[in-house]
Amino acid sequence: MSATTILCIDDEALGLEIRKAVLERAGYHVLTAVDGATGLAVFRRHTIDGVVLDYYMPEMDGGAVAEAMRRERPEVPILLLSAYINLPAEVVDLVDVTLLKGEGPLELLEKLHAMLQASRSRGGEGQLRGGVA
Amino acid sequence: MKAPEFNRTLRQLVALPILLLILMAGFLVWQIAAATAAQTALDHSDRVTAQLQELENLFVDQETGLRGFQLTGDPVMLDPWKAAAGPIQIHFGNLRAMLAGDPGQIKAVDDLEVRYNAWLGYANAVLKQDPKVVAAAGMNQRGKAMMDGIRAATSKMLQQEHNTRAQRYRYARWLLGREMISLLVSAVVVGIFLALFTRHHVHAISANYQRRIAEITERSNDLYESQQWFKTTLESIGDAVIACNHRGAVTFMNEVSEKLTGWPLAEAQGKPLAKVFHIINEQTREAAENPVEKVRRLKQVVGLANHTVLVARGGHEYVIDDSAAPIMSGGGRMIGVVLVFRDVTEERRVQRALVASEKLAVAGRLAASIAHEIHNPLDSVANLHFLLDQESDPEKRVEYLRLAQQELGRTMQISRTMLSLYREPKAPIQIDLRELIEGVLLLLDRRIQHLGIRLERKISGELAVEGFPAELRQVFTNLIVNAIEAAGQRGRVRITMQRADPGELNGAGAMIDIADSGPGIPPEVAKKLFQPFFTTKGAEGTGLGLWVSMGIVQKHGGSINIAEDLNRELSGACIRVFLPARTMARQAGQPAA
Numbered sequence: 219m220s221a222t223t224i225l226c227i228d229d230e231a232l233g234l235e236i237r238k239a240v241l242e243r244a245g246y247h248v249l250t251a252v253d254g255a256t257g258l259a260v261f262r263r264h265t266i267d268g269v270v271l272d273y274y275m276p277e278m279d280g281g282a283v284a285e286a287m288r289r290e291r292p293e294v295p296i297l298l299l300s301a302y303i304n305l306p307a308e309v310v311d312l313v314d315v316t317l318l319k320g321e322g323p324l325e326l327l328e329k330l331h332a333m334l335q336a337s338r339s340r341g342g343e344g345q346l347r348g349g350v351a
Numbered sequence: 352m353k354a355p356e357f358n359r360t361l362r363q364l365v366a367l368p369i370l371l372l373i374l375m376a377g378f379l380v381w382q383i384a385a386a387t388a389a390q391t392a393l394d395h396s397d398r399v400t401a402q403l404q405e406l407e408n409l410f411v412d413q414e415t416g417l418r419g420f421q422l423t424g425d426p427v428m429l430d431p432w433k434a435a436a437g438p439i440q441i442h443f444g445n446l447r448a449m450l451a452g453d454p455g456q457i458k459a460v461d462d463l464e465v466r467y468n469a470w471l472g473y474a475n476a477v478l479k480q481d482p483k484v485v486a487a488a489g490m491n492q493r494g495k496a497m498m499d500g501i502r503a504a505t506s507k508m509l510q511q512e513h514n515t516r517a518q519r520y521r522y523a524r525w526l527l528g529r530e531m532i533s534l535l536v537s538a539v540v541v542g543i544f545l546a547l548f549t550r551h552h553v554h555a556i557s558a559n560y561q562r563r564i565a566e567i568t569e570r571s572n573d574l575y576e577s578q579q580w581f582k583t584t585l586e587s588i589g590d591a592v593i594a595c596n597h598r599g600a601v602t603f604m605n606e607v608s609e610k611l612t613g614w615p616l617a618e619a620q621g622k623p624l625a626k627v628f629h630i631i632n633e634q635t636r637e638a639a640e641n642p643v644e645k646v647r648r649l650k651q652v653v654g655l656a657n658h659t660v661l662v663a664r665g666g667h668e669y670v671i672d673d674s675a676a677p678i679m680s681g682g683g684r685m686i687g688v689v690l691v692f693r694d695v696t697e698e699r700r701v702q703r704a705l706v707a708s709e710k711l712a713v714a715g716r717l718a719a720s721i722a723h724e725i726h727n728p729l730d731s732v733a734n735l736h737f738l739l740d741q742e743s744d745p746e747k748r749v750e751y752l753r754l755a756q757q758e759l760g761r762t763m764q765i766s767r768t769m770l771s772l773y774r775e776p777k778a779p780i781q782i783d784l785r786e787l788i789e790g791v792l793l794l795l796d797r798r799i800q801h802l803g804i805r806l807e808r809k810i811s812g813e814l815a816v817e818g819f820p821a822e823l824r825q826v827f828t829n830l831i832v833n834a835i836e837a838a839g840q841r842g843r844v845r846i847t848m849q850r851a852d853p854g855e856l857n858g859a860g861a862m863i864d865i866a867d868s869g870p871g872i873p874p875e876v877a878k879k880l881f882q883p884f885f886t887t888k889g890a891e892g893t894g895l896g897l898w899v900s901m902g903i904v905q906k907h908g909g910s911i912n913i914a915e916d917l918n919r920e921l922s923g924a925c926i927r928v929f930l931p932a933r934t935m936a937r938q939a940g941q942p943a944a
Contacts (some may be wrong), residue, residue, distance in 0.1 A: 229800070233731045236754065238733045243741055274723055276800045277840070301726035319730040323737035 219351035221247040222334060223265060225334045227257035227283065228272035228299070241330075254278030258286055266294055270326075273309070281309040288312060293348070295337040297330055309341050357559075360552050367548060371541045378537060382530040382641065389523035396516035397457075400509060406442045407505045409435040410467070414498050417474050421491075429478075439467070456511060463504045470497040502841050530861045593690040594678070599624050599643040611671075611694060613664030624822040628690065633658035633670060637811075642675035643688045652686065661692070670696045706902070709895035713825055723797050724765045728758035768794055779907075779934050782823065784814040784861050785848060791827045792846075795835065803841045814851030814861045817934040829896040830865050830926050837869030839922055844868070845921060851929060860931040864914060869923035875912050907934045 224246045230232040238248045240327055249264060251257035257318065261269070263316050273280035274349055296313040298305070301320075310316055315333045317326060393931055416432030419425070441463055450456040461781045473494050585592050591608030601624055604616040612619070612627050630639040645653045654674045661669045673692030680686045735755040762806075768790045792799070792806070799806055834844045844867045851862040872880065879885045881901045892932050904911045907930055914927035 230727050230759070231752065233727055233886045235729045239738055243738060274797065274801060276803045301723040319726040320733060322733045
C-alpha cells in the first residue's frame with residue numbers, strides 16, 4: 219500500500235521544508251508548494267489525500283486556495299494553518315480543521331491524522347451509498 | 352458752507368457797511384461844502400450892506416458938516432466933513448473889490464461915485480462962497496437935490512443887495528433842506544440795504560449752522576450706535592478679547608476674558624497687559640513673551656507659542672490658544688493691539704486622549720503582522736525541536752540546530768523591533784533614518800508580501816536626524832501602511848530617502864518621499880487629509896493617523912505634505928516628510944497639535 223500523500227502549501231520556504239521533514243518523519247509522502255497557484259497545479263496533477271494549507275500568503279491566500287480545491291475535489295480534506303486567531307468565518311466553514319501556528323508538531327500530526335481518518339470513513343460511506351444505489 | 356466761503360461772507364459783512372458809510376460820509380461832506388458856500392455868499396451880502404450903510408453915514412456926516420459950516424461959518428463945523436473924506440474913498444474901493452463879480456452893482460457903484468463927485472464939486476463951490484450968496488442963488492436946493500439923488504442911489508443899492516441876500520438866503524435854506532432830506536434818505540436806504548444784506552447772509556450762515564449741527568448730531572448718534580454695536584458684539588463673542596493701547600495698557604476686556612483672567616475690566620483698565628494677561632510656558636514654567644511686544648516688533652498678526660498657559664488672578668491655570676493683532680489707524684500707525692484667546696484646556700486633554708488612542712490603533716494594526724512574524728519562526732522551531740528529538744544522524748541534528756538558531760534569531764529581531772516601537776528616550780537622540788525605516792519595513796514585510804507589493808528604496812546621502820525614534824517609527828508605519836493599502840494587490844511603493852541641503856525655509860535634514868501606484872489623492876480629500884477624524888478607510892481607520900503624524904513631525908521641527916512624485920512614474924499619492932538634522936523638540940509625549 220502506497221503512503222498517504224499530503225500537499226503542504228506555505229509561502230515561508232524554510233518553515234515549509236521543516237514541516238515537510240516533520241510530516242515525512244511521521245510516514246507521510248509530502249508534496250510542497252510555496253504559493254497558492256503552484257499548490258493548485260500540484261493538487262490537479264496528483265492524487266492527494268490531504269492538504270496542509272497556510273492561510274496568510276501573498277497574492278492568493280489560503281481561503282482562496284481552499285475554495286478552488288473544494289470546487290474541484292471537495293472530498294479532499296484540508297487543514298488550515300494560521301497565525302491569526304480570528305479567521306474569517308466562511309474560511310473556517312470551508313476547511314475541515316484549523317490549527318494555530320506554534321501549537322507544535324504533535325498537535326499538527328494528531329489533527330492531521332484525525333482529519334484523514336474522518337475523511338476515509340466519509341469516503342467509505344459515500345462508496346457504500348453509491349453501491350446501494 | 353465751507354470755511355473759505357464762510358470767511359468771504361464774514362469779510363463781506365464787515366467791508367460792505369464800512370464802504371457804504373464812507374460813501375455816505377463823502378456825500379455829506381459834499382452837501383456841507385455846498386451849504387458852507389451858500390453861507391459865505393450870505394455873509395458877503397451882509398458885508399456889502401454894512402459897507403453901503405457906513406458909506407451912507409459918511410455922506411450924512413459930510414452934508415451935516417457942510418450945513419453946520421454954512422449956518423455958523425465956524426470952520427470947526429467942517430471937521431466931520433474932513434474926517435469922512437478919506438474913509439469914503441476907502442469904502443468905494445472896498446465896494447468895488449467886493450462886488451467885482453456883479454456887473455449890475457459895479458455899475459451902481461460907479462453911478463454913486465459919479466453922483467458923489469458931482470455933489471463934492473458942488474460942496475467945494477459952496478465952501479468958497481459967502482453963505483448968503485449961496486442961499487440966494489438957490490444953491491442949497493440944488494445941493495439937497497443932489498444929496499437926495501445920492502441917497503436914492505445908495506438906497507437902491509442897499510435894496511439890490513437886500514434882494515441878493517434874500518435870494519441867497521432862500522438858496523441856503525433850500526440847500527439845508529436838501530441836505531437833511533439827502534441825509535435822511537441815504538441813511539434810510541443804507542440802513543435798509545445793510546439790514547437786508549446782513550439778514551440774507553446771517554440767514555445763510557444760520558441755516559448752514561443748523562444743518563451742520565443736525566449732521567453732527569446724526570453722525571454722533573450713528574457713532575454711538577456703532578460703538579454700542581461693536582461693544583455688544585465683542586461682549587457677546589465666545590472667545591476672550593482684550594484690547595490695549597499702543598503702550599500696552601488694557602483698554603477693553605469682554606466678559607469671557609474677565610472670567611479667564613480673573614480681572615474685572617474696571618480694575619484692569621489702564622494696567623499693563625502683562626499684569627492682567629499673565630502667560631507662561633506649560634512645560635518650562637517660564638514667562639512667555641508678551642504678545643503686545645511681539646506685535647509691536649513684527650507689526651502683524653501673531654499666534655502664541657504652543658503650550659501657553661494663562662495664569663489667572665486667583666492662580667487658576669488655563670491652557671490657551673491665542674492670537675494678537677495690531678490695531679492700525681487710517682494712517683497706518685499702530686494705535687493698539689487686540690488679543691483674542693480661548694480656553695483649550697479641555698480640548699488639549701481630549702487631544703492627548705486621541706493621540707494615545709491612535710498609538711494603540713497603530714499597535715493594533717501592527718499586532719496581526721507581528722503575530723504572524725513571530726509565530727512562523729516559532730512554529731519552525733517547535734517542528735525542529737520535534738525532529739531533533741527523533742533524529743540520530745549527527746549531521747542532520749547539526750543542520751536542524753542551525754535552522755532553529757536562525758529562526759530564533761529572526762524572532763528576537765522582531766521582538767526587539769517591537770519593543771523599540773514604544774520605548775522612548777527622554778531627550779531626542781541621533782537616529783539613522785534608514786535603519787529606522789528598515790525596521791518599520793521589517794514589521795510590515797509580511798503585509799507587503801501578502802499584497803505582492805513591489806517595494807523600491809532609493810537612498811542617497813547621510814540620513815542622520817535628531818528625534819524620538821518611537822514617534823518617528825509611528826509616523827513611518829502610518830505612511831507606509833497608507834501607501835501599501837493605496838497601492839493594493841501587486842501595486843508599487845517607492846521610498847526615496849535623501850539628504851536635504853539647508854534651504855531658504857529649512858535647515859539641513861532628511862527628505863523622505865513615500866510614493867505609491869494607487870489612485871492618488873483627490874483635491875477635496877487633500878485639503879482634509881491632515882485633519883483629525885478624517886479617514887478614507889471607513890470603519891477600518893481612526894482618522895487620526897495623519898493628524899498625529901503631522902503633530903509628531905511638526906514637533907520635530909519638520910514638515911509633512913502631499914508632494915508631486917518626482918519621477919511622475921507612480922500615479923498615486925506622494926507624501927513628503929522633511930525632518931531637520933537638529934530638532935527643536937525637547938520632550939517625548941503628545942505631539943504639538
